[in-house]
Amino acid sequence: MDSRLSRHWVWAQETDGVVVLSHPIIAIEGVVDDLWWGDIDLWDEAMEAKLEKYRSALWTLLNEFGVLPSERAVLGCTEADEWLSRLRDCLALEDASQRRDCIRQWSLKVPLPDTYAFMEFSERLKWSLVEYALGLHAQGALEDEGARQQVLAWLEGVQPFLGETLRVPRLL
Structure with missing residues (x-):
């Protein structure tokens, strides 16, 4: 440490x-x-x-x-934050085969909400990024270095996603 x-x-x-x-x-x-x-x-x-x-x-x-489980409530971490944090962890893996397997496992587990109607805008935006990443994965586009870097830039708040800068916590 x-x-x-x-x-x-x-x-x-x-x-x-x-x-x-x-x-x-x-x-x-x-x-x-x-x-x-x-x-x-x-x-x-x-x-x-x-x-x-x-x-x-x-x-x-x-x-x-990194945010510990006990600190998640302080930041108001949501389910979308959890799934986007896991995606960022997968995308950050150096080894391409490990990264591919991690993303595949992520995509099989992520539960999309039934409706976005009662969500705040920021939450809808995060779920939209989850869906977009799932689509990129289904097309095999997340294996492209440019697409991977773009999604990481959105997740890390370096670039805005659909005009908004996201705050996706790094969860432990």
């Missing part, structure tokens, strides 16, 4: 003498203190922006090392 601290973490000295090791957004800007001690009656756009920074930083921290 690599015992080094993440290069994304910083030390911060709080006013009461407590030292915090955390993500810069959380430690330096005091987002947790503002959320904890803030007056929820005065909730405004600035507080909403801080909450979004906190969510983003938390997602980055958890995803950097």
Whole structure:
């Protein structure tokens, strides 16, 4: 195990003498203190922006090392996240025959939802990527390096999928 601290973490000295090791957004800007001690009656756009920074930083921290099963609820991981995370693990395999077998096993197990009618947009989008990847696999296109890299770019949030950047956690 690599015992080094993440290069994304910083030390911060709080006013009461407590030292915090955390993500810069959380430690330096005091987002947790503002959320904890803030007056929820005065909730405004600035507080909403801080909450979004906190969510983003938390997602980055958890995803950097991989999300444990006990942390999945914190990130709001869905079934689509689980299947897309498994797909990313398969696509990341170096050995082509192992990758092919992993994707084949994935495709045989993935349960598509009966309807998308009551899902949030982000969830529908993720299931759409699952279906698209299944179609690529059925055509044998996922064996093409360009298609594989494209799907990985969508899964890792490097490129938008259908105009939206996805956040697919790396699950352990």
